[in-house]
Amino acid sequence: MLKLTKIIAVTAFLLLMTGASKAQETTFTDPDVDYSFMLPEAGWKMISKPSATTPNVEYVYNDRREGHLEVRKLSVVKNAYMTDIMRDEETKLQFLPGYVAGKEENFSGALRGNIFNYEFVRAGRPMSGRFYFLRADDTTVYILRFTGERDRLKSIRNQTDSIARTFNIKAAKAGRE
Numbered sequence: 001m002l003k004l005t006k007i008i009a010v011t012a013f014l015l016l017m018t019g020a021s022k023a024q025e026t027t028f029t030d031p032d033v034d035y036s037f038m039l040p041e042a043g044w045k046m047i048s049k050p051s052a053t054t055p056n057v058e059y060v061y062n063d064r065r066e067g068h069l070e071v072r073k074l075s076v077v078k079n080a081y082m083t084d085i086m087r088d089e090e091t092k093l094q095f096l097p098g099y100v101a102g103k104e105e106n107f108s109g110a111l112r113g114n115i116f117n118y119e120f121v122r123a124g125r126p127m128s129g130r131f132y133f134l135r136a137d138d139t140t141v142y143i144l145r146f147t148g149e150r151d152r153l154k155s156i157r158n159q160t161d162s163i164a165r166t167f168n169i170k171a172a173k174a175g176r177e
Contacts, residue, residue, distance in 0.1 A: 024042050027039070029170070032055055033055050035071070035168065036167075037163050037166045038162065040159045044069075045062075046059055047059065055073060056072055058070050058071075064148075065125075067146060067156050067159075068146065068148060069144060069146050069160075070144075070145040073142055078138045078139050079138050082113065082114050089131065089143065096121075097121045098126075102116070102118050103117055104116050109134075109165030109166065110167060111167060111168065113134040116129075117129070126149065126150040126151075127147060127148065127149055128148065128153050130146045130157070131144065131146070132160075132164040132167075134164065136169050144167060
């Protein structure tokens with residue numbers, strides 16, 4: 001009987017902890033953008049809100065050094081190769097101090113795409129970047145640009161992956177193309 005009580009207590013505790021971790025998740029959505037995504041922790045704070053003229057959003061994780069997210073929408077040539085799109089972005093990065101290109105990875109979440117990793121130096125500190133290139137349609141690619149101190153960004157990689165996995169295009173509204 002005592003063993004059964006322990007099992008019930010442990011099960012109840014685990015269920016409460018699961019509920020508490022789910023309560024920390026929040027969904028980003030805004031009427032001025034065509035996408036949404038889940039933020040896995042309350043530590044993510046919006047620092048740039050999208051508007052009708054600037055559809056970009058930016059978040060930081062606790063502090064800009066720990067993690068900085070920028071979401072950008074790119075209009076590309078119909079059926080452009082993702083490697084070409086990634087190379088165009090890489091050319092903008094190669095002049096960063098201490099820039100070193102990292103590996104590329106395939107990625108699959110609500111949208112499919114690729115990941116580009118790199119390292120650089122800012123104010124004498126080793127930094128890294130992890131860009132998710134997510135194809136929305138034949139002419140639209142979203143880039144989720146994560147940057148932060150190298151070790152700190154590595155420690156929240158599960159969160160960056162989670163945000164990218166949940167990034168999705170909203171259903172078209174009536175009267176909108």
